[in-house]
Amino acid sequence: xxxxxxxxxxxxxxxxxxxxxxxxxxxxxxxxxxxxxxxxxxxxxxxxxxxxxxxxxxxxxxxxxxxxxxxxxxxxxxxxxxxxxxxxxxxxxxxxxxxxxxxxxxxxxxxxxxxxxxxxxxxxxxxxxxxxxxxxxxxxxxxxxxxxxxxxxxxxxxxxxxxxxxxxxxxxxxxxxxxxxxxxxxxxxxxxxxxxxxxxxxxxxxxxxxxxxxxxxxxxxxxxxxxxxxxxxxxxxxxxxxxxxxxxxxxxxxxxxxxxxxxxxxxxxxxxxxxxxxxxxxxxxxxxxxxxxxxxxxxxxxxxxxxxxxxxxxxxxxxxxxxxxxxxxxxxxxxxxxxxxxxxxxxxxxxxxxxxxxxxxxxxxxxxxxxxxxxxxxxxxxxxxxxxxxxxxxxxxxxxxxxxxxxxxxxxxxxxxxxxxxxxxxxxxxxxxxxxxxxxxxxxxxxxxxxxxxxxxxxxxxxxxxxxxxxxxxxxxxxxxxxxxxxxxxxxxxxxxxxxxxxxxxxxxxxxxxxxxxxxxxxx
Amino acid sequence: xxxxxxxxxxxxxxxxxxxxxxxxxxxxxxxxxxxxxxxxxxxxxxxxxxxxxxxxxxxxxxxxxxxxxxxxxxxxxxxxxxxxxxxxxxxxxxxxxxxxxxxxxxxxxxxxxxxxxxxxxxxxxxxxxxxxxxxxxxxxxxxxxxxxxxxxxxxxxxxxxxxxxxxxxxxxxxx
Numbered sequence: 001x002x003x004x005x006x007x008x009x010x011x012x013x014x015x016x017x018x019x020x021x022x023x024x025x026x027x028x029x030x031x032x033x034x035x036x037x038x039x040x041x042x043x044x045x046x047x048x049x050x051x052x053x054x055x056x057x058x059x060x061x062x063x064x065x066x067x068x069x070x071x072x073x074x075x076x077x078x079x080x081x082x083x084x085x086x087x088x089x090x091x092x093x094x095x096x097x098x099x100x101x102x103x104x105x106x107x108x109x110x111x112x113x114x115x116x117x118x119x120x121x122x123x124x125x126x127x128x129x130x131x132x133x134x135x136x137x138x139x140x141x142x143x144x145x146x147x148x149x150x151x152x153x154x155x156x157x158x159x160x161x162x163x164x165x166x167x168x169x170x171x172x173x174x175x176x177x178x179x180x181x182x183x184x185x186x187x188x189x190x191x192x193x194x195x196x197x198x199x200x201x202x203x204x205x206x207x208x209x210x211x212x213x214x215x216x217x218x219x220x221x222x223x224x225x226x227x228x229x230x231x232x233x234x235x236x237x238x239x240x241x242x243x244x245x246x247x248x249x250x251x252x253x254x255x256x257x258x259x260x261x262x263x264x265x266x267x268x269x270x271x272x273x274x275x276x277x278x279x280x281x282x283x284x285x286x287x288x289x290x291x292x293x294x295x296x297x298x299x300x301x302x303x304x305x306x307x308x309x310x311x312x313x314x315x316x317x318x319x320x321x322x323x324x325x326x327x328x329x330x331x332x333x334x335x336x337x338x339x340x341x342x343x344x345x346x347x348x349x350x351x352x353x354x355x356x357x358x359x360x361x362x363x364x365x366x367x368x369x370x371x372x373x374x375x376x377x378x379x380x381x382x383x384x385x386x387x388x389x390x391x392x393x394x395x396x397x398x399x400x401x402x403x404x405x406x407x408x409x410x411x412x413x414x415x416x417x418x419x420x421x422x423x424x425x426x427x428x429x430x431x432x433x434x435x436x437x438x439x440x441x442x443x444x445x446x447x448x449x450x451x452x453x454x455x456x457x458x459x460x461x462x463x464x465x466x467x468x469x470x471x472x473x474x475x476x477x478x479x480x481x482x483x484x485x486x487x488x489x490x491x492x493x494x495x496x497x498x499x500x501x502x503x504x505x506x507x508x509x510x511x512x513x514x515x516x517x518x519x520x521x522x523x524x
Numbered sequence: 525x526x527x528x529x530x531x532x533x534x535x536x537x538x539x540x541x542x543x544x545x546x547x548x549x550x551x552x553x554x555x556x557x558x559x560x561x562x563x564x565x566x567x568x569x570x571x572x573x574x575x576x577x578x579x580x581x582x583x584x585x586x587x588x589x590x591x592x593x594x595x596x597x598x599x600x601x602x603x604x605x606x607x608x609x610x611x612x613x614x615x616x617x618x619x620x621x622x623x624x625x626x627x628x629x630x631x632x633x634x635x636x637x638x639x640x641x642x643x644x645x646x647x648x649x650x651x652x653x654x655x656x657x658x659x660x661x662x663x664x665x666x667x668x669x670x671x672x673x674x675x676x677x678x679x680x681x682x683x684x685x686x687x688x689x690x691x692x693x694x695x696x697x698x699x
Contacts, residue, residue, distance in 0.1 A: 108531065174534045181529040212538040216545025231549060234634045235593065235691030242552045246545060307640060 013514050022117070025109035026514065027094045032411075033116050034091025035404070039480070041083035041123065046473050048076040053435075053469035055452050056462050069452035070138035071130060077141035081258065082165045083123050085392065088400045089261040090115075090172045093200050096407060097176060099505045099512065100194050102185025102521045107178035115171035122164035129154035129161075140450060142247055143218065145232040145240050149225050159222045166211045173207035176200055185504070187523030191282065194503055196403075198285050199264030202292045206253045206260075209296075214250040217243060241306050248299035256295045259359075259391060260288060262399025263330060266352045268503070269406050270334050273349035274341025275500035280333040287326035287333075294323045304375045313372045320370040324363070331360055346498070347421030351402035354394055354429050362390030365440065380450075383443025389436045393472075394429070401428075401479065408486055409493035413511040416486040420478060427475035435468030568647045568672070570614075578612035579675045585609075586673070589687040590619055596692035597625040598659075603666065611675040614649065618666045619688060623659035631657050633667075633688040642684045645674040656693055 014020045014029065021033060051072050055063045064072070094112065098105055106112045129136040134152015137143070151158065180201045184193070193201075220231040220243070230236020232243045263284075271278045278284065300308060300316040308316075334356050343349070365387040369375050378384060409415050438461035443449075447458045454462065493510040508516050586609055588602030599622040609615050623629055633653040637643040648654075652667035659665070673684065 170538050174531065174538075177534055178529060178531050208534065208537045209541050212542035213545040213548075216542050220546075220549075234689065235632050235693060237634075239552070239556070242549065245552060246548050249545075249548065309640070 023113070025105075025113050027098050027106045027109070027112065028411075028512070028514065030106075030112050030116050031091045031093075031095030034087045034094055034119075037116070037119060038084050038088035038091060039483075041079050041087070042476070044127070045076050045079035045084055046476065048072045048079065050469060050473055052076060053466040056454070057466040058463065059454055059456050059459050061453055064452070066452045067135060067138060070140075070450065071136040073450055074137045074140055075126075075130065078126065078137075079123070080392070081141065081254075082162075082169075083119075085258050085396050085400070086169060087119060089200070089203070090169070090176075092196075092261070092265070092400070092403050092407075093172075093176055095411065096505060097179055097197055097200060098183065099508065099516060100197050100503060101180060101183060101188055102504050102517050102523070103179055103183035104515065104517050104520070106175050107183055108175045111171050112175050115168045115175065118164050118168040118171075122161045122168065125157050125164070126161035129157050132157070142244075142251070143221065144247075145221060145224065145243050148221060149232075155225060156222065159218045162218050163215055166215045169207050170211050173204035173211075176204040177208070180204075185517070185520040185523055191285070192523060194264075195267035195278065195281070195284055195288075196261065196264035199260045199267070199288050202288050203257050203260045206257050206292055206295065210250040210253040210257075213246065214254075217246040217250065220246075241303075244303045244306060245300065248302045249296075251302065252299040253292070253295040255388075255391075256291055258396050259399075260291070262355065262359075262396045262403075263288065265399045265403040265406070266334060266355050267330075269348050269352040269402050270337050270356075272406070272498050272500045272502070273346060273352075274338045274343050276337055276341040277502075278333065279336035279339075280329070283329055284333055287329040290326040291323060294319060294326075298323065301370055301372075301375070304372050305379045317370060317372045321367065324367055324370075327363055331356060331363075342500075344499075346405075347416070347418060347425055348402045348406035350422065350425040351398050351405060354425065355398040355402060358394030358398070358429075358432070359391055362387055362392075362395055365390065378443065380448055381443040382439045382447045382449055385449045386436050386439035386443055389439070393436065394432050398428075404479075404483075406498075407505070408483065409497045410505060410508075410510050410512065412487050412490075413493055413509075414486050414488075414490035415493050415497075416482050416490065420482045420485075424475060424478040424482060427478065428472060431468045431471030431475055433468070435465050435472050438462070438465045438468075568649060570649045570670075573614050573647065573649050573672045576612040576672060577675060578610055580610055582611055582675075583608050584611060584673055584677065584681070585683045586615075586671075587683065587685040588617065588619070589685060591687065591689045593689050593691045596631070596690060597623065597627075597629060598631060598690055598692075599624060599664075600688075600690045609673060611645075611673045611677055614670055614672045616668060616670045618668045619652065620664070620666050621657070621659065621690065622664035623662055626661045628661060629659050630693045631659065632691050632693045633657070634691060636687045636689070638685045638687070639681060642677060642681050645677040646684060646686065647672050647674060653688065 014026065015023065021029065024030060024033075051064060052069065055069055094106065097103075132152060132154045134154060136154050137148065137151050137158045139148035139151065149155070180193070180197060220229070223229040224231050224233055224238070230238040232238045232240045234240065267278055267284060298316055298320045300312065301320045304313055304316070345353075365383065369378055369384065369387055405416065405421060442458045442461045445458065447454050495509055496506045497510060504521060507521070585606055587606045588604065590601040592598050592600050601620060603618045603620055607615060607617060619633070621631070635651075635653050637646050648669065648671045650668060650670040652669060657667065
């Protein structure tokens with residue numbers, strides 16, 4: 001890019017009016033857009049979750065019809081994965097990565113604008129499928145054929161929207177790789193980068209590598225349905241099981257895309273509030289890289305029950321269990337960082353600690369599911385639902401929320417209301433466990449997932465889970481109120497904000513200037 | 525600083541990975557072929573089949589099943605439901621299909637063998653599943669199948685089930 005030319009027609013503040021947000025190429029503006037988009041989608045996806053939990057409050061078909069229920073489970077997952085967790089991470093990356101590596105902006109600012117603005121249109125199309133003839137997609141977010149091929153008019157729109165989301169995240173990821181590789185401040189070697197930068201660096205490579213595979217898989221579905229190919233049609237020599245292999249080749253790295261940046265966030269926050277340096281920095285980097293590598297060779301553990309030779313099942317079982325080693329290293333390092341630290345428990349720290357404890361619970365249930373013979377029992381039960389919600393909600397989402405609290409004073413220049421933040425943490429933590437913990441029990445007792453009705457012996461635990469769901473859902477309104485209040489005012493934040501905070505972002509004012517690090521700092 | 529990346533190269537990765545997604549299709553077929561993973565049976569020529577040594581001491585039970593996919597308008601099933609066979613010797617049997625509607629329809633039978641391990645040892649020299657089958661309105665027809673079980677079939681297997689699913693190919697092409 002021609003820096004001089006861009007500088008000449010560039011004002012030194014944001015453009016006035018709404019067009020600022022449409023045409024912006026500023027990483028902070030785009031980060032804000034991503035974060036608000038993610039927050040809005042969080043409430044839409046959450047509303048769908050509440051419809052699901054309302055239906056499951058009591059046995060019997062009580063509120064919605066089963067086809068609509070299936071649309072809700074499908075859309076809830078697609079929105080939470082592609083519309084909430086991923087955009088939130090990209091938003092945090094946009095805001096913080098250039099600042100943390102001492103860069104003036106993202107490497108490709110115009111493409112950055114484009115990658116964001118594809119998203120609302122992609123999700124507009126995806127949500128509009130709910131109003132089409134035959135309803136929205138109802139085959140689960142995994143879109144297994146032949147069931148997903150029975151989707152009505154919505155099908156091509158669904159595929160197209162997934163393509164758009166894929167293009168958006170690939171461009172976002174390339175931008176992040178380019179920023180980290182090319183725009184680091186002089187003296188910031190790879191092994192001096194903050195861990196949030198490291199985890200995003202690795203995540204970005206995962207994104208670039210696997211989103212195109214998903215695009216390929218859904219394109220095959222599209223041509224199977226409309227252009228007479230037979231990738232997954234047995235009558236034409238195809239095989240539906242092959243879709244599962246291709247999908248999970250994308251899908252398993254995808255679950256690490258959804259968690260690695262949270263690992264990074266927690267690795268920033270825990271040292272700050274322990275007033276110690278992160279324990280085992282380099283082992284954290286290697287652990288992240290190992291997890292990313294292993295994620296490519298474990299995919300078939302999602303499909304132990306479809307039929308595989310024994311050697312295949314053993315291979316995927318052992319490689320999956322191997323992931324527990326680098327993950328264990330991380331948990332050990334977080335705990336060791338806190339060991340004999342001068343700890344305080346502000347809201348970001350509380351969410352980070354909640355993350356460590358509850359993500360570990362989700363990790364352990366994952367280890368149980370990794371064992372092939374046990375997976376035959378648990379496959380497609382609520383135990384699986386409990387597992388991945390533990391790693392995604394008090395895992396990924398708590399990590400994001402911790403990051404938001406951690407940097408909110410930096411972004412707005414105002415301290416948030418600590419009392420409200422603590423209320424938000426405790427209500428979220430209590431209700432998230434009321435919501436997801438009973439799912440372990442109904443799952444072990446044999447309740448299948450993705451059903452609108454269930455046997456009466458599961459009624460009590462389901463009722464408890466539904467109460468937890470509403471409690472957790474409404475707790476998030478506290479976060480919305482808190483963020484709005486913080487933007488509007490509050491105690492002025494200092495530059496460093498937190499006593500123990502280290503890193504380039506804390507050398508800037510709060511809020512940082514619209515264009516920061518035009519002259520790159522030198523790292524000693 | 526060293527280690528700068530040229531951004532256009534980064535765009536190559538998604539392009540290559542999109543191709544890799546499609547490369548997984550022939551790879552999958554190849555792996556299934558080698559391992560017999562999804563129960564796909566093999567085919568050999570009559571000449572090759574007559575070269576096999578007959579294992580007269582061993583008997584294997586072969587069971588036949590016929591299913592019609594997705595309520596297609598056929599009555600379809602095996603003529604005999606099971607046979608006792610010697611590995612290495614060729615046997616002939618047949619499946620019967622009847623078109624139950626007053627229209628010409630085209631079907632394709634897709635085989636599957638259980639247990640999956642036996643699939644690579646189950647070879648056919650002649651099979652109605654090699655081609656699409658056209659049925660005149662209300663036509664009923666016996667369709668032959670000549671098979672031989674490879675003497676290398678693992679000792680632990682004493683029963684092999686061969687299942688055919690009959691698909692309406694009209695649905696496939698959208699006709």
